[in-house]
Amino acid sequence: MATRGEGRIVLVGVHQSQVVGYGRARLRTKNDVSGFRTGPHLHKLLNEMDGLRPDAQILFILTMNRPEALETALASRPGRVDQAIEFPLPDEAGRDKLIRLYARGLSIADDLVQTTVRRTDSVSASFIKELMRRSAQFMFERDGSQSALSSEDIENALEELPFVGGKLNRRVLGAHGDGFDGES
Numbered sequence: 001m002a003t004r005g006e007g008r009i010v011l012v013g014v015h016q017s018q019v020v021g022y023g024r025a026r027l028r029t030k031n032d033v034s035g036f037r038t039g040p041h042l043h044k045l046l047n048e049m050d051g052l053r054p055d056a057q058i059l060f061i062l063t064m065n066r067p068e069a070l071e072t073a074l075a076s077r078p079g080r081v082d083q084a085i086e087f088p089l090p091d092e093a094g095r096d097k098l099i100r101l102y103a104r105g106l107s108i109a110d111d112l113v114q115t116t117v118r119r120t121d122s123v124s125a126s127f128i129k130e131l132m133r134r135s136a137q138f139m140f141e142r143d144g145s146q147s148a149l150s151s152e153d154i155e156n157a158l159e160e161l162p163f164v165g166g167k168l169n170r171r172v173l174g175a176h177g178d179g180f181d182g183e184s
Helices: 017-021 040-050 072-076 092-102 110-119 125-143 151-160 166-173
Strands: 010-014 058-062
Touching: 092 110, 092 125, 110 151, 125 151
Parallel strands: 010 058
Antiparallel strands: none
């Protein structure tokens, strides 16, 4: 006799799991994790994972922006993590593809794509997506039609994007490095 749901895989997603793992504490620098303290929710989650039957068909997907901030037991204890996949910041070729992807439906000159690639070193795919969205907004505001993206549109978006919303916006969008940290 089959029971309801038998043979199905359950997917449990925990987005930004470093927040589950640690209590709120300020970091002294962006790479300093000493200010974090282990939170009770992480221990509960790990205990529940440990208590699953070996044949349980449950897949946990934990996403995080700060894997270095998680308890070492999460990464080092066999069986807790079967595979870790890192999505690094895009390289030059990746940024070129992302700019073209997020500018699809818009006209953008190849030389402007290359200039934008050079200007977006050390940013995330999310930053590029938002950059192209805001660049399109500037284009529509400029002439009210879907002409072509100009260097002025992208420049306006680059000037606005890292600073609207402050440091939180820069962290969430993945703006790192020279010109994006709000410091000279």
